[in-house]
Every structure is written in structure tokens, then in C-alpha cells.
Amino acid sequence: MNKRLILFQIGSILILEAGLMLPSLGVALLHSEQSTTAFFFSILITAGAGLLLKLFPPQDRRFGSREGLVITGLAWILASLFGALPFYLSAQIPSYIDALFETVSGFTTTGSTILANxxxxxQGLLFWRSFTHWIGGMGILVFLLAILPQNNSHSMHLMRSEAPGPEVSKFVPRLRDSAKILYQIYILLTLIMVGCLLFAGMPLFDSLCTAFGTAGTGGFGIWNDSIAHYDSVLIEQIIAVFMVIFGINFSLYFFVFTGKLKNAFKNEEFHWFLGIILAAILMIAVNIMPLFDGFWTSWRHSSFAVTSIISTSGFATVDFNLWPTFSKIVLCLLMMVGSCAGSTGGGMKIVRIGILFKSLTRDLKKFINPRIIRRVRFNGLSIDEHVVAGIQSYFVIYMLIILASILLISLNGFDLTTTITSVLTTFNNVGPGLEMVGPTGNFxxxxxxxKLIFCLNMLLGRLEIYPLLFCFTLSAQKSTKFQSTF
Known part of the structure; x- marks a missing residue:
């Protein structure tokens, strides 16, 4: 394990985080706010810690998958610990654990909050709170790869550790160029959304914060009643469309921008994603129709809630706590399904659900006819058995973490629905749950x-378990010792 390289890379990430606090400092200065001092000292402390870690550069800058996993896990933990400083030092969130919860929720694009008001x-803190969504949406390390020169063959381990989905591919031969393309698409879509919201009549500050929360599929709002504050059908529909856009695999946009439309629209995961959205909207709209004035009003609220939950954005226009049980169960299932791999959304990911479903049907057919030989196919390609086995293992670990978390959270003594959905919404990086943690509630x-368990769940969900799990085990040292004996 190249420990000096790990610390050196973490130092670069902390310096980068300090730089990313500067726009929020600018907002605080512009409004002469109390939080200006908190941001100033937070930047100094974070940058100072980063420079301290970079004082002793490593001789060997090569690293493999183990170093990539450790760097990813530690980077997200330390970024959250330092990112909580503006909230805590300003005393506007006086408890450091609460400030940490809010920051982890921001970086992991979860959107759950401890704030009642x-x-x-x-405004500087509101800006930082929403900006953490935008930073965490595409990934801190992907941004680092885009702006700093890295060894192409080894830095792939960083991108693979952080990027959501069962596998990562490069758009172009150089990984740094792939990271740049990802961020160029990300920035362009964010700017387009800001322009659309301005056109719809939303103020500039609100448009920026809302676009940050939508692009990162996070859901932090700047008003207590979230998107319902604007009472605008046009604004709701713009946000709903962009929640779907940011829930789609970004490789499809690369194909669109390079003229390879056929590759984009024949994507099977994309078809599953849109199919699930339309089916869920229709089912919920019919189910909640007695609560609203006609089908189209129920369709409006159903479409926003479904796109918000499946994209794991977490914005709200109505309190779906008041909806029938059937609709709430559909929303809970959507929390677990999540969006597409390679998007900024959370959850299990559509591709994993699709492969699990196809492997299950394949195994049932083999049980009936043991002689049958059939490979699992997705997107027109035959999926390697080790990928299928890896997804099955991931699902088992995913369910075990959920069950263990529910057991630990139940010690609070809250009702069953609150306990279960609080775990589901944090682990799948959604934001709101039901009952106490519903759209009008908080944590x-x-x-x-x-709250620390929730923080761990949010990080595990955003990093898709393995990088963080690896950091909390001694498997790196054990495997090294084991290999050295042969």
C-alpha cells in the first residue's frame, strides 16, 4: 500500500475543496453576512491541511485498485469533515454532528436535512449547501482528474472507484480527456437549466441553487416548502424534465454530441428507465386522483414525485405522506431502483435491476431444463458471468446493510415507517422518506x-459500498501479507 501517495492525493483534494468554497465566500461577502468569517477560516483550515499532506511527495506515484479504493473512501470522508466547517463555525448549525450530517447529505447528493427552518x-451557506450537491454529483475525484495531470493507466482506478454503476468506460483514449468531457456535458446541462429557470421567472440565486440541486440529483432547496414555494407549473415541469435528464447515463449525451444517435437511443437501460417512470406516474396518478381536482392535476403531482424519487433528487411540490398506501409503496420501490448507471443519481441503478431480473429468469429456465445454456444479455451484449455474480453479490450486501441499519436506527423508538424509510432514503441518496422524515419533516x-449511521449510509450509497467498506477493513494489509508468502 503506497501510503505517502494516498496522503498526497488527499492533500490535493482538500486544496481543491478549499478552492470550491470561494464562490460561497463571495456570496457571503456580497451580502455582508455573518458567515463570511466562517468561510474564511474554513478555507484556511482546509487548504492548510491539504498543503500539510503534500509536504512530502511520494517517490513512487503508481497505484492500483487498492490505493484507488482507499483514496476514494478517505477523500469523501475528509471532504465531508472539512466541508461541515462553514455551518459549524458560523454557529448557524451549532452541533458539529448536525453540520456533518448536512454536509454528507450535500456531497452524496442525498438531500436529507436536520433543518426545520x-x-x-x-445566503452564503445556502449557496454552499446546494453547491455541495453539484460538486458531489459528478464526483470530487472526477473533477480532480479533469484539471490535474494524472497517470492515465493508474488514475482509471480512481474513476472506477467513484463513478456509479457496475463498470466504467472511457469515452476517449486519455482518461483526463474523458473526465473533461464529462464535466463539459455536466456544466452545459447545468447552464441550460439555469437559463430555462430564469426564463420561467425564477430569480438568479434561486435558479443557481435549484440547478445545482437538480444537476447533482440532490434536492436541497432554499425554501421550507421546496419547489411548492414557486407555485408555478412551468417551473415544476422544467425541474421534472431536468431530473430525468440528469438521471440518464452521461455516455448517451456523449453519443448525441458526437452524432452517434443510434448508439444513444438503442440503449436498453434508457428504455427501462423511461418505461418505469411512465408506468409509475400512471399508477400513482390514478391512485391519487380522488385527492385532486381531475386526472391532469393528479398527473402533474404524480409526474413530479416519480421523477424526483427515481432520479433520487428529492424535491417536493406536495406532501406525499398524505397519499394512499399504494402510492407510497411505489415511491419506496422507486427509491431502491434509482436512476441509470453513469448518471448523478443514486439507488441500485437500472442496469443492475435489469441484469438481476434477466439472470433470475435465466436461472428459472435452467431449473426447468438443466441442459439449457443461455447467457444473460443486456444492451444487446452478452454479460460475463463474473459481472452477473458481482451484481448478485452487490445486491446481497446492499440488503444486509439496509437490514443492519434498520435494526440500529430502531433503537430511537420511532414508528416502523419512519425507521425503514429513513434508512432507504439515506442509503439510496434520495432525501425525503415517509412519516417523520417525509417531504415536510426532517432528521x-x-x-x-x-445521524452518524445515516452519514455512513449516505457515503456507502454514493460510493456504492466497496470503497468505503474497504477503508474500514484490514483486507489491504492482509492480502499483501498473504500474497507475499507465495
């Missing part, structure tokens, strides 16, 4: 221990 925060009343 969001509007009391300074403030949970114990400090539970």
Missing part, C-alpha cells in the same frame, strides 16, 4: 448515533 441560513430528532 432552512430560510434562516445565510433533527434522531440521536447523534443514528
Amino acid at each position: 432552512i430560510e434562516v441560513l445565510d 433533527y430528532d434522531f440521536s447523534g448515533f443514528s
Whole structure:
């Protein structure tokens, strides 16, 4: 394990994070806010820690998958610990654990909050809170790869560790160029959304914060009643469309921009994603129709809720806590399904659900006819058996973490629905759950221990378990010792 290289890379990430706090400092200065001092010292502390870690550069800058996993896990933990400083030093979130929860929720694009009154925060803090969604959406390390020269063959381990989905591919031969393309698409789509929201009548500050939350599929709002504050069908529909856009695999946009439309629109995961969205909207719209004035009003609220939950954005226009049980169960299932691999969304990912479903049907057919030989196919390609086995293992670990978390969170003594959905929404990086943690609720009343469990769940969900799990085991040292004996 190349420890000096790991610390050196973490130092670069902390310096980068300090730089990313500067726009929020600018907002605080512009409005002469109390949080200006908090941002100033947070930047100094974060940059100082980063420079300290870079004082002793490593002799050997090569690293493999183990170093990539450790760098990814530690980077997200330390970025969250330092990113919480502006909230804590400003005393606007006086508890550091609460500040950490809010920051982890931001970076992991979860959108769950401990704040009962969001509007009391300074605008600089509101900007930082939403900006963490935008930073975490595409990934801190992907941004680092885009702006700093890295060894192409080894830095792939960083991108593979952080990027969502069962596998990662490069758009172009050089990984740095692939990271640049990803961020160029990300920035362009964000700017287009800001322009659309401005056209719809939303103020500039609101448009930026909303676009950050949508692009990262996070869902932090700047008003207590979220998107319902604007009471605008046009704004709701713009946000709903962009939540779907950011829930789609970004490689499809690369194909579109390079003129390879056929490759984009024949993508099977894309078809599954749109099919699930349309089916869920229709089912919920019919189910909630008695609560609203006609089918089209129920369709409006159903479409926003479905796109918000499946993209794991978490914005809200109505309190779906008040909807029938059937609709709430559909939304809970969508929390677990999530969006596409290679998007900024969370959840299990459509591609994993599709491959699991196809492997299950394949195994049932083999049970009936043991002589049959059939490979699992997805996107027109035959999926290697080790990929299928890896996805099955991932699903088992995914369910075990959920069950263990539910057991630990139940120590708070809250009702069953609150306990289960609080775990589902944090682990799948969605934001709101049901009952106490519904669209109008928050996580403030949970114990400090539970909030730390939620933080761990949010990080595990965003990094898709393995990088963080690897950091908390001694498997790196053990495997090295084991290999050295042969």
C-alpha cells in the first residue's frame, strides 16, 4: 500500500475543496453576512491541511485498485469533515454532528436535512449547501482528474472507484480527456437549466441553487416548502424534465454530441428507465386522483414525485405522506431502483435491476431444463458471468446493510415507517422518506448515533459500498501479507 501517495492525493483534494468554497465566500461577502468569517477560516483550515499532506511527495506515484479504493473512501470522508466547517463555525448549525450530517447529505447528493427552518441560513451557506450537491454529483475525484495531470493507466482506478454503476468506460483514449468531457456535458446541462429557470421567472440565486440541486440529483432547496414555494407549473415541469435528464447515463449525451444517435437511443437501460417512470406516474396518478381536482392535476403531482424519487433528487411540490398506501409503496420501490448507471443519481441503478431480473429468469429456465445454456444479455451484449455474480453479490450486501441499519436506527423508538424509510432514503441518496422524515419533516430528532449511521449510509450509497467498506477493513494489509508468502 503506497501510503505517502494516498496522503498526497488527499492533500490535493482538500486544496481543491478549499478552492470550491470561494464562490460561497463571495456570496457571503456580497451580502455582508455573518458567515463570511466562517468561510474564511474554513478555507484556511482546509487548504492548510491539504498543503500539510503534500509536504512530502511520494517517490513512487503508481497505484492500483487498492490505493484507488482507499483514496476514494478517505477523500469523501475528509471532504465531508472539512466541508461541515462553514455551518459549524458560523454557529448557524451549532452541533458539529448536525453540520456533518448536512454536509454528507450535500456531497452524496442525498438531500436529507436536520433543518426545520432552512430560510434562516445565510445566503452564503445556502449557496454552499446546494453547491455541495453539484460538486458531489459528478464526483470530487472526477473533477480532480479533469484539471490535474494524472497517470492515465493508474488514475482509471480512481474513476472506477467513484463513478456509479457496475463498470466504467472511457469515452476517449486519455482518461483526463474523458473526465473533461464529462464535466463539459455536466456544466452545459447545468447552464441550460439555469437559463430555462430564469426564463420561467425564477430569480438568479434561486435558479443557481435549484440547478445545482437538480444537476447533482440532490434536492436541497432554499425554501421550507421546496419547489411548492414557486407555485408555478412551468417551473415544476422544467425541474421534472431536468431530473430525468440528469438521471440518464452521461455516455448517451456523449453519443448525441458526437452524432452517434443510434448508439444513444438503442440503449436498453434508457428504455427501462423511461418505461418505469411512465408506468409509475400512471399508477400513482390514478391512485391519487380522488385527492385532486381531475386526472391532469393528479398527473402533474404524480409526474413530479416519480421523477424526483427515481432520479433520487428529492424535491417536493406536495406532501406525499398524505397519499394512499399504494402510492407510497411505489415511491419506496422507486427509491431502491434509482436512476441509470453513469448518471448523478443514486439507488441500485437500472442496469443492475435489469441484469438481476434477466439472470433470475435465466436461472428459472435452467431449473426447468438443466441442459439449457443461455447467457444473460443486456444492451444487446452478452454479460460475463463474473459481472452477473458481482451484481448478485452487490445486491446481497446492499440488503444486509439496509437490514443492519434498520435494526440500529430502531433503537430511537420511532414508528416502523419512519425507521425503514429513513434508512432507504439515506442509503439510496434520495432525501425525503415517509412519516417523520417525509417531504415536510426532517432528521433533527434522531440521536447523534443514528445521524452518524445515516452519514455512513449516505457515503456507502454514493460510493456504492466497496470503497468505503474497504477503508474500514484490514483486507489491504492482509492480502499483501498473504500474497507475499507465495
